[in-house]
Amino acid sequence: VEGPKKEPSSSPLTNLLLMTAVRHFGLTIGEDIEMYLQLYDITLGKYISERFLVKISKDVSFSSYLDGQSTCSAVFTDICKQDNLRDLYLVIYVIRCGRIVYADSCKKPPQYVYRRPYGCAVTSLQDAYAGFESIDGDGKELILRLYQCDDRDFSQLHEYLIRKQNSKFSPLSSSNSQGIVLQLNFISCNNGSPSMDQQLFLSKSVLVRKLGFPDIIMPGDVRNDIYVHLIRGEFDRGGKTAGRNIEVDIKLVSGDGQLLKDSISHAVGYVCASFSSLTLHHICAPIWNEMIKLNVPICMIPGIHLRFDFKYCSSKEKYEPKLFGFSFLRLIDDEGTVIQDGNHELIVYRADDPEKLVSASYASLPSTPHELHKGEHSEYANLSCLGFTRSVKEWIVVEFQLCSTKLTQNSDLLALLKWKSYPDRILEILRLVSRLRGEEVVKFLQDVLDALFAMFSTEEGFSTPHSGAVFVVLINVLNLLEDSRFVHFKPVVDAYIKNHFSAALAYNGLVDCLKRHTTFLPNPERQPQLIKCFRSFDFLSRFIVQSWKLHSRASPSDEGQQLTLIITDLFDSFRLMMDTTYDIETSHDAKVIFLKVMPAAISNFLEVLDPESLAGGISELIDSLGATESAEEIIAAKLHLIKRIVATTIFSQPSSRCVALPVLSHHIRLHLAARQDLSQCAAVLGDILDYFYKNRTASVEGKIQGLKSMQWQRRV
Numbered sequence: 001v002e003g004p005k006k007e008p009s010s011s012p013l014t015n016l017l018l019m020t021a022v023r024h025f026g027l028t029i030g031e032d033i034e035m036y037l038q039l040y041d042i043t044l045g046k047y048i049s050e051r052f053l054v055k056i057s058k059d060v061s062f063s064s065y066l067d068g069q070s071t072c073s074a075v076f077t078d079i080c081k082q083d084n085l086r087d088l089y090l091v092i093y094v095i096r097c098g099r100i101v102y103a104d105s106c107k108k109p110p111q112y113v114y115r116r117p118y119g120c121a122v123t124s125l126q127d128a129y130a131g132f133e134s135i136d137g138d139g140k141e142l143i144l145r146l147y148q149c150d151d152r153d154f155s156q157l158h159e160y161l162i163r164k165q166n167s168k169f170s171p172l173s174s175s176n177s178q179g180i181v182l183q184l185n186f187i188s189c190n191n192g193s194p195s196m197d198q199q200l201f202l203s204k205s206v207l208v209r210k211l212g213f214p215d216i217i218m219p220g221d222v223r224n225d226i227y228v229h230l231i232r233g234e235f236d237r238g239g240k241t242a243g244r245n246i247e248v249d250i251k252l253v254s255g256d257g258q259l260l261k262d263s264i265s266h267a268v269g270y271v272c273a274s275f276s277s278l279t280l281h282h283i284c285a286p287i288w289n290e291m292i293k294l295n296v297p298i299c300m301i302p303g304i305h306l307r308f309d310f311k312y313c314s315s316k317e318k319y320e321p322k323l324f325g326f327s328f329l330r331l332i333d334d335e336g337t338v339i340q341d342g343n344h345e346l347i348v349y350r351a352d353d354p355e356k357l358v359s360a361s362y363a364s365l366p367s368t369p370h371e372l373h374k375g376e377h378s379e380y381a382n383l384s385c386l387g388f389t390r391s392v393k394e395w396i397v398v399e400f401q402l403c404s405t406k407l408t409q410n411s412d413l414l415a416l417l418k419w420k421s422y423p424d425r426i427l428e429i430l431r432l433v434s435r436l437r438g439e440e441v442v443k444f445l446q447d448v449l450d451a452l453f454a455m456f457s458t459e460e461g462f463s464t465p466h467s468g469a470v471f472v473v474l475i476n477v478l479n480l481l482e483d484s485r486f487v488h489f490k491p492v493v494d495a496y497i498k499n500h501f502s503a504a505l506a507y508n509g510l511v512d513c514l515k516r517h518t519t520f521l522p523n524p525e526r527q528p529q530l531i532k533c534f535r536s537f538d539f540l541s542r543f544i545v546q547s548w549k550l551h552s553r554a555s556p557s558d559e560g561q562q563l564t565l566i567i568t569d570l571f572d573s574f575r576l577m578m579d580t581t582y583d584i585e586t587s588h589d590a591k592v593i594f595l596k597v598m599p600a601a602i603s604n605f606l607e608v609l610d611p612e613s614l615a616g617g618i619s620e621l622i623d624s625l626g627a628t629e630s631a632e633e634i635i636a637a638k639l640h641l642i643k644r645i646v647a648t649t650i651f652s653q654p655s656s657r658c659v660a661l662p663v664l665s666h667h668i669r670l671h672l673a674a675r676q677d678l679s680q681c682a683a684v685l686g687d688i689l690d691y692f693y694k695n696r697t698a699s700v701e702g703k704i705q706g707l708k709s710m711q712w713q714r715r716v
Helices: 062-068 082-087 125-130 151-162 196-202 369-374 411-417 423-433 438-443 445-456 467-480 487-499 507-518 524-535 537-554 561-579 584-605 611-624 632-646 654-673 678-694 701-709
Strands: 014-025 032-041 052-056 073-076 088-098 114-124 140-144 180-190 206-208 224-234 246-253 264-267 270-272 274-276 287-295 305-312 322-330 342-350 389-404
Touching: 014 032, 014 052, 032 114, 052 264, 082 088, 082 125, 088 125, 088 151, 088 180, 114 125, 114 140, 114 151, 114 180, 125 180, 151 287, 224 246, 224 305, 246 264, 246 287, 264 274, 305 389, 322 389, 342 369, 411 423, 411 445, 423 445, 423 467, 438 445, 438 467, 445 467, 445 487, 467 507, 467 524, 467 537, 487 537, 507 524, 507 537, 507 561, 524 537, 524 584, 537 584, 561 584, 561 611, 584 611, 584 632, 611 632, 611 654, 632 654, 632 678, 654 678
Parallel strands: 073 206
Antiparallel strands: 014 073, 014 180, 032 052, 032 088, 088 114, 140 180, 224 287, 224 389, 246 274, 246 305, 264 270, 264 287, 305 322, 322 342, 342 389
């Protein structure tokens, strides 16, 4: 049988930070430049970081740009471990901001400015890292050339460069050996966080976060990011022989049509009310692959949605961009949860008057083919009733990605977090939550624990009709942390108990539930639940202790005698459970796990209880196992428990040692006589003798001699 799963190595997790600084941009093209830096995973085939932007004005040399601002350096966080660098590339896309068709000879400023493809450069992080003799050095300087391709392939140019598909690209004619000069530096940090010295070193750099969560989400680490990727679209030529120049304006809009200001970020540190996509020349099936981040409130505004306005852009400067249609994407579904991650195909509606979009009357229409199919026999039947006509042959695809510790895409989890709104569904909600994937639960661990303890007992500390069901869900959640995928979330619970747990009256109810579970031992059907309970006993005992501490602060007049009686009663239940003879196959696993986790629970209880008050209950518990117990794993677990007791204040304090020592020595003698687990018996004896030797006085010399001669007598 297995006890609590083995903890991973206590050595700190080492991640890498990538510090990137643009030192030189040697190209002069007569238009403003946007230079985007982003990390790309070639194996996953997707970007894994946010975008870092360096903007260079056509009127300012790059050296002047460096003197004028300090945002030319960025730190990419949560890179990976060293052995995964082979899959990662730093991708640099250069966008020119000017006319649709570049004219080097035209000095007059353009009337309308469009974001147009220019070039791309990539570098392998593995190759860059190979040049470092040691991490945290002075950095490494790289010179990168820019390459170009057709507009229709521009979004994939980085992959062509990485895979060396030379027929798909060519070097920019103006790109000399001093195209882009970068300085890279890898910085190691333990547990994902830089040291104080490193933080000072990095303080002038822009922090570029990973798309998605880090390995550990600590309480207080609030993140509320929504990433939307504008991927591709299909548009009608409109009777033209060549494709259209199409620009997409993206806006975040409330249900009543209000434009949410500073709600869109197209790169770290840059926010705006509207973002304009790349304009690809004469392409009716554009592939943009552009990413934005939405800055949305935690309390989502009803009806909030993202609107995509499509405009025809003429290559002739005298014509302004003209609206011809739009799509929209609801951020909240019918159940009140955030829409699911992944690709979403959106319907394109025809519209040529921007004023018709101001009131957001279109928001009652279906936004996706799925919604259209679902409502084809309802109010969606006549889509033109509001003056908007669906363009059947046109559509766009966007990718949605939520990275939030406050917004959820799971209706069952949302129901738990908002359980007060569903008082008649509490038992159903708890049943559904028990089926949630671990990934969903650990992301919202603090909020889940807050909700469970709020449901567990009333403000006066009384149990509720669903306390037992809440306890079952609680131990299921705590058992997730024994899974190797989530074991690194244990520090989250540690921090929660210490700094965020507030259920000052939960200790009594937790003890009652533990006592009730001890009666499950003879029932084979209840063994899995009992084993889960014992696996989480370390955390449960810490919740009990912390709850008592909070109660004591609120009621200083309450002495520890009340808790002593409660814990003594709990140990009586443990003793009865271990003392009763059950079928060995039924009770064996639960007993072993219980004994293995008991040392941690004892250490927790010693934070608030006097050692002497615990010594009696622990001694009776050990005696309840019986001296003739033949199961090897139970004997090993019992001797391990005795060894751990010797290392606590129960043994170092004379009054409690007088209670515990006769029982401990008696069981060691019996197992020695039966020649059971002799190495562990010797280890325990060594610890006892070592303690007495280090703390020897005239009063204990006789005890040492008695231990040596093994002439021990049971105290009656």
